[in-house]
Every structure is written in structure tokens, then in C-alpha cells.
Amino acid sequence: MSNTHHSSLTSQRGVIRKGYFRKLALQYQLLLMSVPFVALLILFSYVPLWGWIMAFQQYSPGKGVFGSKFVGFDQFTQLFQDGTFFKVLRNTLAMSLMSLITGFFGSIILALLLNEVRARFFKRTIQTITYIPHFVSWVVIANIVLVTLSPSGGIVNDLLMKWGFVKEPISFMAKGEWFWVIHTLAGLWKELGWSTIIYLAVLVGLNSETYEAAEVDGANRFQKMLHISIPGLMPTAVMLLILNTGNLVAGGYESQMLLGNSLVQDYSQVLDLYALDYSFGIGEYSYGVAISMFKSVISILLVLGVNKIAKKFGQSHVF
Amino acid sequence: MKKTYVILLSLCLMASVLAACGGSKESKQDGTSGNPAAGDKSPIHYTIDVLSSKETWDNNVSKKLTEQTGVSFDYVPIVGDRSQKMDLWLAGEDYPDVLYLQPRHIGKYRDAGAIIPLEDLIDQYGPNIKKKFGKYYNLLKDTDGHIYSLYSPNLATETSANKEANFIIRYDVLKEAGYPEVKTLDQLYTLIQDYYQKHPKTEDGENNIPFSGYGGSAEPGFLTNNPSFTAAGLPDNGNFLVDSDNTVSLSLVSDSIKKYTQFLNKVFNAGLLDKEFFTMNAEMSQAKLAQGSVMAGFFPAWTLGDSETALRSSGKGDKQYASLPLLFDEQTVDHNNTKTPTNSNNNWAISKKAKHPERIIEFIDFLFSDEGQKLINWGVEGENYEVKDGKRVRTDDYLKKIKENPDAGIKDGPSGPYTVFSFGNGSLLDDGDYATPLTKDYVKSNYDPDTKEILAKYGKEVWADFLPKLETVPAYIWQLNEPEEHKLELKRISQIYLKEIPKIVFAKDDQEFEKMWTGYTGQVDAAGRQKVEETWTKLWKGYMDQYDQSVGTK
Amino acid sequence: MLIRKNAGDFWFETMNYLFLMLLGVITLYPFVNLLAISLNDSVDAIKGGIYVFPRVFSLNNYKIIFQNHELYSAAILSVIRTLVGTFLSLICTMMLAYTLSRREFLLRKLFNIIIIFSLYVNGGLIPFYVLIKNLHMNNTFWVYIIPGLIGAFNVIIIRSYFEQLPEGLMESARIDGANDFSILFRVIIPISMPVIATITLFVAVGHWNSWFDNYLYNSKQSLSVLQYELMKILTESTQQISASASASGKVDEEMLKVTTPQSIRASMTIIVTIPILLVYPFMQRYFIKGIMVGAMKE
Structure with a gap:
């Protein structure tokens, strides 16, 4: 096996112009290691996309795709004519962007700070503790947030009043303008530690003679951070940033639904909740599928766009 | 091989079709196992979906049912979103033999041909079903004249003894005022204002909350819509109101909701409204109730259960809540205590996969007999209940068991999807005794001393005694199949409602209130109110015509 | 100074x-x-x-949860699922990531696009359900493993890590006669432990926490995983409340609920989180091994 491979490799340069498929055949090992898995991915991610047909129908599960009536682009027209849709889109983008940015910088900073800790036990303990909230469901997190910020007996209001900042307790959850901030902070609290893990792994990969060499050259802590750690993190960070940009329109809805209330719905309602409300809530499958299609298109455009920008600035990119 | 199979299958199919279509005598000759003659008690097995994975056929009542009918069931639990599962099953043709489903799922299954029409089978195998439905039998029929699902008639002649009104007042608030009669929201307002002036804090040092409601996004209507029609003395038609000539209007912009919003506005401006009225979730509402700091509010009985248990267990029985029907004014007549002629909520449909569907009809028909009703409501005589002085009562043994372990009833008492065929609390069997164990005596026996005391002060035995006489309405409008048209408009209107009403509640004065109210109704009008009301009026009138025809009132 | x-x-x-x-x-x-x-x-x-x-x-909340005997077999299945699923997923993900990190691979660009776009498209629940059913994967253990075998996100992370490794290492291995399989498993994986440990953690936690596939596709009790059993307990405790809301049927007001959804939710979060917290310190040691990478670089 390894022999044949060896011989095919030596002759590789000779056959370079002998056609694409010939060349491909020579990469049979790579093909063997990729084609089955890509096929699997196509099967489970792309084959079900026949469901997108529903977006052009008045779909009912009782009639199926073959029996349901085709309505053309009606669902999309309806979507784009709905005033709430754009408000919902704005909220989704705003909250996702805030989470993306805070999460991006937050986790990099935390990784850098943890990296500076010499006491191994302390470092491990803090790392483990910070990622625990990732496993706590939003129901619980939202409850803690609501109780903490409550105007009747919440600790934040109690402290604010005790210290004399306010006379009357503030109804934080009743103020639409605050919702995005509260939501972002709650999300940061929940996911910060978890998203740090990947950066720590990369930093560990860097920990080496480079640092020692820099130390010998007299570089201080911040110089090392600036010249070794941060550049080391950049490729992973930019790549994650690109991938996550694609999720800007798909931030889920659980957190918003659990934290929000009818007073702040102008700020709390997001695309996924809107889709859920309008598809399962009122039995309009097709409408939900149309929204899902719209989301896919936006996501892909965003990823392509950001990827292009990253390329331009000479950063790592995913394509 | 394959051919023989196909031929056999088609023969079977033909036989069953023939059996279904008029029950021709010829088809009854094919051997022992497939004999569709009435009274077949040979063992037969079906699958059916249930809502709890704890349910099991290994249960004393279920076994008795099998003894009587030969039928046994395998439970397929649905533990998540029921509609989602129903849709997936339908798309994948994965459904069980018998479907335990809600009326809104039926249309899809009917359109797909996944469930079979039952009227011919009932004609032949369901004499009890026909008898018990009586004049309401035709209500079972879908618009195409076929019957696709079965449920029970509601034969209650009196209010269920455990039913409670939805407005609540804390016991000690009533006690302090000397147990006055509270019938209107204005009386309530004076009551809580007086009490709150004297006692801004509870004995534990918590702030008293004069007026609150059940929070949470799950039941957004509980804060304003439901209390508004309740105080207007109207039956629960969800987002709608139905007037005497069957015209449907949106409850969300009605006069009653305006009145109730005015009441809340008054409560708010007097500083008596819960600060978190619109922002808390269900858990926080429960906590406030359980601490005994809420003084009054709109809380349906089922939202109180856990909190009152907590109050009792911490020795604060006097902080429990009296459930009283409150109205806008003395002139309002209370028509809130209603029932429908049938209990169509969780129904049984038979899928096309089920072999010998007549056996399932016979099984259900047995449940419609007095013997069947005793089994599915009371359980097994000698184990779950006994007859004392000519009246059925639960045995002490069984009562002890279910008090120690709430799940005991799943193993040792009537439990499972067949309990939906109950004729309802407050209904009588042919022997003149109650069909279900929830009798007045039984409910009374479960009250704690504080509750007994306060009821005695008012000269009542159970909370249900406060309710007006039970009335029968043809249906609640939310039970009808939602029309396809203008669904989006209705959705948008309910979102405007959720967003705007809180703002109006917080209005500074009457002038601002009126201005905001006009703005709100304007928004609802622009969102398509008229279209929605017309569509639903058409739907309701259509239903009423059908109702009058089938019941024979016209 | x-x-x-x-x-x-x-x-x-x-x-x-x-x-x-x-x-x-x-x-x-x-x-x-x-x-x-x-x-x-x-x-x-x-x-x-x-x-x-x-x-x-x-301790009543835990007592009540652990009274459910299905929990024990479900916990065992969860462990098996996590082990098998993580192992297979990692092997396959690494192989795919490796091929995409090879600059000379002719299908690299095409596969890259297929993989990345798969992150953002979704045909909805019904088509996926029908697919699983047509593949006869419902009510089998494999529905837990196969559909999620390749995590596109993980492929990209591993790929970019592999891309940063010094090319010289692979060249010399190739000259020594190693084929792509042995380059991946003998040369690359040993020096990529930090990122592999990270992805292992992601995949394992994903398997450990998932219950939705169980709920959708496997109704057999013998195929129940721990999280699903706990979800059932939680949902049923909330149903008790809504059940008493229904006007008809049997409602027993006097039934003292032994525990509440809130308490069950708290206990079940603790129950599923503790194993993860216990396993994590063992994973952390692999992060240290990353030091080798630096030693081999340059």
C-alpha cells in the first residue's frame, strides 16, 4: 500500500497535464477520506431541502407536498409586506451583533488573562467554573436575571436604593431600550467561559520557546501578549467570527422569549420566534419555511461578504 | 409469494370495507379470528398515543376493561410538542392504531385519509354511544357528514364541586373587613385600599401586593382579556365575544376590556397594582402567592394549587385565597359558569391501520355503559371505591395511597386516555348516584380548617357554591376549526393588544387614557379587525345553523 | 527597570x-x-x-427522580452513545478536515463550500423526519450517531488548525513512505492534541446533552437516553398542572404534588452537569500536551 503510494507520488509531477480525472484518481486516498463524509453531509443537510418547496405552497401535512396548492411567491410577498417583520429583523440583527461582538472580545480577553495565570490549579478551577453556566438552561438563567433585577426585592434595586442612586426601584424589564443590553449581558454571562475554551486550546499550542525567546529579548508581559498571543489567536478568532456572522439572523428565540414580556416586545421579538409564532402558532407551515429560506440566503451572503473582507485584509478566511 | 400476499391483503381490505359499509351479513363468515360480530371478546391489541410516559396498561382498571372487552392497548407516549408530533407522524405515516388527539389535529388527518369515518360502525356496534349522546349525536359529525372522532357527552346537571371562580381575595383581607359580601370590582377596590393603608407590609415584613395577576407569556390573556369577560359575566370565548344574535366581535377591543383596563388604570394610579404586573413570569407569580403577599387578583384555580400548598405547609392557612366571582357592577348578570353539551378536547380517532375497528367502537361503547363509567371514573369496586348507604365513596385504602403518592393512581386506579369518556363531574348515572368521585362531600372533606371556617362565615359549603347556576352553551368559539383566512390579521391584532394594553393601564389620567384607547382601537381596526370579525361571525353562524339542525331546536 | x-x-x-x-x-x-x-x-x-x-x-427531589428505574439504563445508553458517537465523529471529522487542509486536493474548494453552506441551510423538520424514516433509521441506535457524524463547524476548526502545522513535517513523513492515513494518524494527530481535545469536548457534550433526536425518532424505551428520561420527568411534572386546568376528566385537587417543575429542573441540571464537571479535569491535561506543537514548529 505504502509502496504503491510512494511510486505514484514520484510520478505525480510527470502526469500533471494528463487530465483532471487522472489527477483526481491519483488522490484516491484523499478521496477515500472525504467523499463518504461529504456524501453523508449532502444526504442529511441538502437532501431535506426539498422542503423548501413548501415555501411556494399553502402546505398542509395532511395533503403533503404533492397535494398542497402552489401559491408562487405569495408567502414572500406577505413576509416583506408585514411591518413587524422588519422590526423583528432589526431586533435579531442588533441582539446577535451585540452578542457576537461582546462574546468575541470577551472570550479572547478572558483567554489571555487565564493564560497569564501561573498557578495551574487556580487556572483550571476558574476555567471550569466559568463554563458551567453553559449547561444551565435559559429557563433558569432568565429566572435568575428576572429575580435579580426585580423592582420588588431584587438585589440590584435594593443596592441602588441603599447607595442612594435612585429613590424608586427601577423596573428594568419594563424598559424596551434596556432589553438589548440585559439580553447581551445575560448571554455573555452564560456563554463566555464556554467560548473561551477554543482560544485557550490555541494559546496552549503557542506556549513554547517563542515566549521564552521573547523573554530573553526582554519583552514584558504586554509585549508578549501583543506580539505572540494575539497574533497566534487571530486566525482562529477571525475564522470563528466569519462563521458566526452567518448566524446573525439565526440567534434562536429561547432567551428572548424567556426574558421578554409584552411591554418590551418591540425590542425583544426576534426572527426565530416570529417564525415559530407564525408557523406552528397559527399552522402556517409555508410561512415558516419561507422565513427559513430567507434566513439561509442572508446567512450565506453575510458569510461570503465577511469572508471577502477578511481576505482583503490578509486575514484567515474560511473559503 | 408477493402476489399471494397482495391478493390476500386486498381481500382483507375488501372485507373490511364491506364490513364498514353497512355491515353486510356476508362478511361475517370469514372464520373465527376476524369475526366482526358484536360481542367478540377474543384478545386483541392496539397502539394509542398518550401524554405521559408513566401511563401503563398494567393497571387494575385497564385489566378489568380487557376482561370485559378483550381489548388491550400499548401506549405510545408523546412527551413534547403534541402538534409537532402529530404532524410528523402524519408526514411519515407513523401514527398509532388509535389516535388520541385534539380537534385541531383532526382536519389534517382527515384530509390525508389517515383516519376512518366511524358513523356506520357506531350504528352497528355503538348503541350506548348513540343513546348517551341522544339529541346531541349529530354534533359528532364533521361538515362532510362523517364522524371522524369520538368523545363523551357532558351530562353534568350541576356545577362540578371543585370548580372555583377566578378572582381571588386573601382570607385575612376578608377577615379584617368582617367578611363582607364582595361582588363587584369597585367593592374589591375599596376593600384592598383600606387594608393596604393599614398594612403596607405582611407579618413577615414583605411588601403587600394589593392587586396582581398570573404572569408569563404562556397565558398572556390572563392579565387583561380573561378577567375582562369574566367581570362582564360572559362565557369564555377566548379572544372573541358572541352576542345574542350570534354576531362575533373581538373581545380584545370590546367595551368590557376597556372597562377592565380602566379598573386596572385606577388601581395603578392609586399605587395598588403589582409593580411587576406585566413583567413577571409564572414562577414569580407563584412565589408571590406562596409568600402570602398578594392580596387580590385574577388567578384561575389551577394557578393557585402549589402556592396554597406551600402556604398551608408553612402554617399560613389564613393567607390562602377565596375564589369569588366578581363583576363590573351589581347590574351585570353572571353567565360565566357554563358547560358545552360535549367534552370535545381530547378525542379518539381510529387510523386506517387499525384492524377490526369495530372492536375499538365496541370498547368505547362499553365505556358509555354505567358499568364502564364506574370503572373509568371510580375504578374497581372493593379496591378503589365501595358503596356505603347506597352511595359510592372512595375506599380509605385508596385515598391513603393517592395522598402518599400522586402517581399511585396511574398503577392502581382509573388512569389513561379512556378517562376522557367520563360524563363529567356533577353528572349522574342511571342508578341516581354521581358518575365521578368529585362530589361535594368529597371536595369538602379535603378542605383545611381555615377554608372551612371562611366558607362557613359566608354560609357556603364549597367554593363552587359562589358560582351562578350552570348553563349550557352550544360551544366555545375557540373549539371551532380556525378558518384559514385572516389568520395573520388575528395574530397581528393580538400582538397589538399585548403591546398596547399595558401602556394604557399606565396612563396618567382619564384624558390620556381615552386618547391612548382611541389610538389602540385605531391600530386594531387598521390591522383588519372587520375582516376577522366577519370571518368568525360567518364561521360561528354556520356552526349554529348546523347545531340547531342537529339538535333539532329549529 | x-x-x-x-x-x-x-x-x-x-x-x-x-x-x-x-x-x-x-x-x-x-x-x-x-x-x-x-x-x-x-x-x-x-x-x-x-x-x-x-x-x-x-433530598426528596433527587429521591423522586432516582425512583424512575428507566433512568439507570438510560444513563448507560447515554454513556455508550457519548463514547461511540464522539469516537466515530472525531475520526471521521479529522479525516475530512485533513483532506481539506491538503492544498493539492482537487476537490478542496468544492467540498469546502458544501461543508460551510451546510451550516446555514435547513429544510425543516418534516423533510428530515421523512428522510430518517426512509433510511429506516428510526428506532435504531444509529440515528444518534450517523446524521450528526460530521459536524461542519468542527471540520472547519480542525482544518484550519491542520493548515497552520508546518508543511515540512508532512513532507518528511511522505518521503519516508507514509500514506495519507498514516500521516494523519501518526504525525498530525499527536501534535494537534489541544484542538482535538477541544473538539472532543464539544462533540461529547453535544451527545451527552441531546434528547431531541430521541424524542423525535426513537420511541422504544430501550433506546432512551438520560436527558430524554429527565425531560420526560420535567414535562410530566408541568403537565400535572395543566391537566388540572381541564374542566372535565378526573381532577384530583387534593393530590399533594410531591415535587414541582422548578425543583425537578434544578435537580436534573445538577445531575447532568456533574458528570461533565468530573470528566473535564481529565481532558484538561491534554491541553498541556500542546506544548509539543511549539517544539516541533519552525
């Missing part, structure tokens, strides 16, 4: 430790809060106001 640097270092370190400790306290709070609620009497917990310590200590 030396002294000033040390002083700065001292202050930085002190502030750093203080900040991290504060962060630790804040992020530990939800867990401590849940622990306190789970160890509190459930009826008493309804009153709220439990923060760090239980008010009325009780």
Missing part, C-alpha cells in the same frame, strides 16, 4: 487574580443557586428567595 517591571507585574497579577475570582463567583452562582434549590423542600422553594443555601433541606 527590573524593579518597576516587577511592581507592574505584581499589580497586574493581583488584579488579574481578583478579577478572575470575581468572575468565578459570578459564573458559579447559577450552579450554586440550582444546587440550593435542588436540595430544598420543593413546596417551600415555590416561595422563592433561595439563593446560596437551601432553606429547608431535603
Whole structure:
């Protein structure tokens, strides 16, 4: 096996112009290691996309795709004519962007700070503790947030009043303008530690003679951070940033639904909740599928766009 | 091989079709196992979906049912979103033999041909079903004249003894005022204002909350819509109101909701409204109730259960809540205590996969007999209940068991999807005794001393005694199949409602209130109110015509 | 100069430790809060106001959860699922990632696009359900493993890590006669432990926590995983409340609920999180091995 491979490799340069498929055949090992898995991915991610047909129908599960009536682009027209849709889109983008940015910088900073800790036990303990909230469901997190910020007996209001900042307790959850901030902070609290893990792994990969060499050259802590750690993190960070940009329109809805209330719905309602409300809530499958299609298109455009920008600035990119 | 199979299958199919279509005598000759003659008690097995994975056929009542009918069931639990599962099953043709489903799922299954029409089978195998439905039998029929699902008639002649009104007042608030009669929201307002002036804090040092409601996004209507029609003395038609000539209007912009919003506005401006009225979730509402700091509010009985248990267990029985029907004014007549002629909520449909569907009809028909009703409501005589002085009562043994372990009833008492065929609390069997164990005596026996005391002060035995006489309405409008048209408009209107009403509640004065109210109704009008009301009026009138025809009132 | 640097270092370190400790306290709070609620009497917990310590200590919530005998076999299946699923997923993901990191691979660009776009398209539940059914994968163990075998996100992370490895290592292995399989498993994987440990953690936690596939596709009790069994207990405890809302049927007001959804949720979070917390320190040691990478670089 390894022999044949060896011989095919030596002759590789000779056959370079002998056609694409010939060349491909020579990469049979790579093909063997990729084609089955890509096929699997196509099967489970792309084959079900026949469901997108529903977006052009008045779909009912009782009639199926073959029996349901085709309505053309009606669902999309309806979507784009709905005033709430754009408000919902704005909220989704705003909250996702805030989470993306805070999460991006937050986790990099935390990784850098943890990296500076010499006491191994302390470092491990803090790392483990910070990622625990990732496993706590939003129901619980939202409850803690609501109780903490409550105007009747919440600790934040109690402290604010005790210290004399306010006379009357503030109804934080009743103020639409605050919702995005509260939501972002709650999300940061929940996911910060978890998203740090990947950066720590990369930093560990860097920990080496480079640092020692820099130390010998007299570089201080911040110089090392600036010249070794941060550049080391950049490729992973930019790549994650690109991938996550694609999720800007798909931030889920659980957190918003659990934290929000009818007073702040102008700020709390997001695309996924809107889709859920309008598809399962009122039995309009097709409408939900149309929204899902719209989301896919936006996501892909965003990823392509950001990827292009990253390329331009000479950063790592995913394509 | 394959051919023989196909031929056999088609023969079977033909036989069953023939059996279904008029029950021709010829088809009854094919051997022992497939004999569709009435009274077949040979063992037969079906699958059916249930809502709890704890349910099991290994249960004393279920076994008795099998003894009587030969039928046994395998439970397929649905533990998540029921509609989602129903849709997936339908798309994948994965459904069980018998479907335990809600009326809104039926249309899809009917359109797909996944469930079979039952009227011919009932004609032949369901004499009890026909008898018990009586004049309401035709209500079972879908618009195409076929019957696709079965449920029970509601034969209650009196209010269920455990039913409670939805407005609540804390016991000690009533006690302090000397147990006055509270019938209107204005009386309530004076009551809580007086009490709150004297006692801004509870004995534990918590702030008293004069007026609150059940929070949470799950039941957004509980804060304003439901209390508004309740105080207007109207039956629960969800987002709608139905007037005497069957015209449907949106409850969300009605006069009653305006009145109730005015009441809340008054409560708010007097500083008596819960600060978190619109922002808390269900858990926080429960906590406030359980601490005994809420003084009054709109809380349906089922939202109180856990909190009152907590109050009792911490020795604060006097902080429990009296459930009283409150109205806008003395002139309002209370028509809130209603029932429908049938209990169509969780129904049984038979899928096309089920072999010998007549056996399932016979099984259900047995449940419609007095013997069947005793089994599915009371359980097994000698184990779950006994007859004392000519009246059925639960045995002490069984009562002890279910008090120690709430799940005991799943193993040792009537439990499972067949309990939906109950004729309802407050209904009588042919022997003149109650069909279900929830009798007045039984409910009374479960009250704690504080509750007994306060009821005695008012000269009542159970909370249900406060309710007006039970009335029968043809249906609640939310039970009808939602029309396809203008669904989006209705959705948008309910979102405007959720967003705007809180703002109006917080209005500074009457002038601002009126201005905001006009703005709100304007928004609802622009969102398509008229279209929605017309569509639903058409739907309701259509239903009423059908109702009058089938019941024979016209 | 030396002294000033040390002083700065001292202050930085002190502030750093203080900040991290504060962060630790804040992020530990939800867990401590849940622990306190789970160890509190459930009826008493309804009153709220439990923060760090239980008010009325009780082990009843756990007792009730562990009364469900299905839990034990489900826990075993969860462990098997996590082990098998993580192992297979990692092997396949690494192979795919490796091929995409090879610059000479002709299908590299095409496969890259297929993989990345798969992150953002979704045909919906019904088509996926029908697919699983047509593949006869429902009510089998494999529905837990196969559909999620390749995590596109993980492929990209591993791929980019592989791309950063020094090309020379692979070249020399190739000259020594190694084929692509042995280059991946003998040369690349040993020096990529930090990222592999990270992805292992992601995949394993994903398997450990998932229950939706169980709920959708496997109705057989013998195929139940732990999270699903716990979800069932939780959903059924909330159903008790809504069941009493229905006007007809049998409603037993007097039935003292032994525990509440809130308490069950707290206890089940603790139950599923503790194994992860126990396993993690063992994973952490692999992060240290990353030091080798640096040694081999350049």
C-alpha cells in the first residue's frame, strides 16, 4: 500500500497535464477520506431541502407536498409586506451583533488573562467554573436575571436604593431600550467561559520557546501578549467570527422569549420566534419555511461578504 | 409469494370495507379470528398515543376493561410538542392504531385519509354511544357528514364541586373587613385600599401586593382579556365575544376590556397594582402567592394549587385565597359558569391501520355503559371505591395511597386516555348516584380548617357554591376549526393588544387614557379587525345553523 | 527597570487574580443557586428567595427522580452513545478536515463550500423526519450517531488548525513512505492534541446533552437516553398542572404534588452537569500536551 503510494507520488509531477480525472484518481486516498463524509453531509443537510418547496405552497401535512396548492411567491410577498417583520429583523440583527461582538472580545480577553495565570490549579478551577453556566438552561438563567433585577426585592434595586442612586426601584424589564443590553449581558454571562475554551486550546499550542525567546529579548508581559498571543489567536478568532456572522439572523428565540414580556416586545421579538409564532402558532407551515429560506440566503451572503473582507485584509478566511 | 400476499391483503381490505359499509351479513363468515360480530371478546391489541410516559396498561382498571372487552392497548407516549408530533407522524405515516388527539389535529388527518369515518360502525356496534349522546349525536359529525372522532357527552346537571371562580381575595383581607359580601370590582377596590393603608407590609415584613395577576407569556390573556369577560359575566370565548344574535366581535377591543383596563388604570394610579404586573413570569407569580403577599387578583384555580400548598405547609392557612366571582357592577348578570353539551378536547380517532375497528367502537361503547363509567371514573369496586348507604365513596385504602403518592393512581386506579369518556363531574348515572368521585362531600372533606371556617362565615359549603347556576352553551368559539383566512390579521391584532394594553393601564389620567384607547382601537381596526370579525361571525353562524339542525331546536 | 517591571507585574497579577475570582463567583452562582434549590423542600422553594443555601433541606427531589428505574439504563445508553458517537465523529471529522487542509486536493474548494453552506441551510423538520424514516433509521441506535457524524463547524476548526502545522513535517513523513492515513494518524494527530481535545469536548457534550433526536425518532424505551428520561420527568411534572386546568376528566385537587417543575429542573441540571464537571479535569491535561506543537514548529 505504502509502496504503491510512494511510486505514484514520484510520478505525480510527470502526469500533471494528463487530465483532471487522472489527477483526481491519483488522490484516491484523499478521496477515500472525504467523499463518504461529504456524501453523508449532502444526504442529511441538502437532501431535506426539498422542503423548501413548501415555501411556494399553502402546505398542509395532511395533503403533503404533492397535494398542497402552489401559491408562487405569495408567502414572500406577505413576509416583506408585514411591518413587524422588519422590526423583528432589526431586533435579531442588533441582539446577535451585540452578542457576537461582546462574546468575541470577551472570550479572547478572558483567554489571555487565564493564560497569564501561573498557578495551574487556580487556572483550571476558574476555567471550569466559568463554563458551567453553559449547561444551565435559559429557563433558569432568565429566572435568575428576572429575580435579580426585580423592582420588588431584587438585589440590584435594593443596592441602588441603599447607595442612594435612585429613590424608586427601577423596573428594568419594563424598559424596551434596556432589553438589548440585559439580553447581551445575560448571554455573555452564560456563554463566555464556554467560548473561551477554543482560544485557550490555541494559546496552549503557542506556549513554547517563542515566549521564552521573547523573554530573553526582554519583552514584558504586554509585549508578549501583543506580539505572540494575539497574533497566534487571530486566525482562529477571525475564522470563528466569519462563521458566526452567518448566524446573525439565526440567534434562536429561547432567551428572548424567556426574558421578554409584552411591554418590551418591540425590542425583544426576534426572527426565530416570529417564525415559530407564525408557523406552528397559527399552522402556517409555508410561512415558516419561507422565513427559513430567507434566513439561509442572508446567512450565506453575510458569510461570503465577511469572508471577502477578511481576505482583503490578509486575514484567515474560511473559503 | 408477493402476489399471494397482495391478493390476500386486498381481500382483507375488501372485507373490511364491506364490513364498514353497512355491515353486510356476508362478511361475517370469514372464520373465527376476524369475526366482526358484536360481542367478540377474543384478545386483541392496539397502539394509542398518550401524554405521559408513566401511563401503563398494567393497571387494575385497564385489566378489568380487557376482561370485559378483550381489548388491550400499548401506549405510545408523546412527551413534547403534541402538534409537532402529530404532524410528523402524519408526514411519515407513523401514527398509532388509535389516535388520541385534539380537534385541531383532526382536519389534517382527515384530509390525508389517515383516519376512518366511524358513523356506520357506531350504528352497528355503538348503541350506548348513540343513546348517551341522544339529541346531541349529530354534533359528532364533521361538515362532510362523517364522524371522524369520538368523545363523551357532558351530562353534568350541576356545577362540578371543585370548580372555583377566578378572582381571588386573601382570607385575612376578608377577615379584617368582617367578611363582607364582595361582588363587584369597585367593592374589591375599596376593600384592598383600606387594608393596604393599614398594612403596607405582611407579618413577615414583605411588601403587600394589593392587586396582581398570573404572569408569563404562556397565558398572556390572563392579565387583561380573561378577567375582562369574566367581570362582564360572559362565557369564555377566548379572544372573541358572541352576542345574542350570534354576531362575533373581538373581545380584545370590546367595551368590557376597556372597562377592565380602566379598573386596572385606577388601581395603578392609586399605587395598588403589582409593580411587576406585566413583567413577571409564572414562577414569580407563584412565589408571590406562596409568600402570602398578594392580596387580590385574577388567578384561575389551577394557578393557585402549589402556592396554597406551600402556604398551608408553612402554617399560613389564613393567607390562602377565596375564589369569588366578581363583576363590573351589581347590574351585570353572571353567565360565566357554563358547560358545552360535549367534552370535545381530547378525542379518539381510529387510523386506517387499525384492524377490526369495530372492536375499538365496541370498547368505547362499553365505556358509555354505567358499568364502564364506574370503572373509568371510580375504578374497581372493593379496591378503589365501595358503596356505603347506597352511595359510592372512595375506599380509605385508596385515598391513603393517592395522598402518599400522586402517581399511585396511574398503577392502581382509573388512569389513561379512556378517562376522557367520563360524563363529567356533577353528572349522574342511571342508578341516581354521581358518575365521578368529585362530589361535594368529597371536595369538602379535603378542605383545611381555615377554608372551612371562611366558607362557613359566608354560609357556603364549597367554593363552587359562589358560582351562578350552570348553563349550557352550544360551544366555545375557540373549539371551532380556525378558518384559514385572516389568520395573520388575528395574530397581528393580538400582538397589538399585548403591546398596547399595558401602556394604557399606565396612563396618567382619564384624558390620556381615552386618547391612548382611541389610538389602540385605531391600530386594531387598521390591522383588519372587520375582516376577522366577519370571518368568525360567518364561521360561528354556520356552526349554529348546523347545531340547531342537529339538535333539532329549529 | 527590573524593579518597576516587577511592581507592574505584581499589580497586574493581583488584579488579574481578583478579577478572575470575581468572575468565578459570578459564573458559579447559577450552579450554586440550582444546587440550593435542588436540595430544598420543593413546596417551600415555590416561595422563592433561595439563593446560596437551601432553606429547608431535603433530598426528596433527587429521591423522586432516582425512583424512575428507566433512568439507570438510560444513563448507560447515554454513556455508550457519548463514547461511540464522539469516537466515530472525531475520526471521521479529522479525516475530512485533513483532506481539506491538503492544498493539492482537487476537490478542496468544492467540498469546502458544501461543508460551510451546510451550516446555514435547513429544510425543516418534516423533510428530515421523512428522510430518517426512509433510511429506516428510526428506532435504531444509529440515528444518534450517523446524521450528526460530521459536524461542519468542527471540520472547519480542525482544518484550519491542520493548515497552520508546518508543511515540512508532512513532507518528511511522505518521503519516508507514509500514506495519507498514516500521516494523519501518526504525525498530525499527536501534535494537534489541544484542538482535538477541544473538539472532543464539544462533540461529547453535544451527545451527552441531546434528547431531541430521541424524542423525535426513537420511541422504544430501550433506546432512551438520560436527558430524554429527565425531560420526560420535567414535562410530566408541568403537565400535572395543566391537566388540572381541564374542566372535565378526573381532577384530583387534593393530590399533594410531591415535587414541582422548578425543583425537578434544578435537580436534573445538577445531575447532568456533574458528570461533565468530573470528566473535564481529565481532558484538561491534554491541553498541556500542546506544548509539543511549539517544539516541533519552525
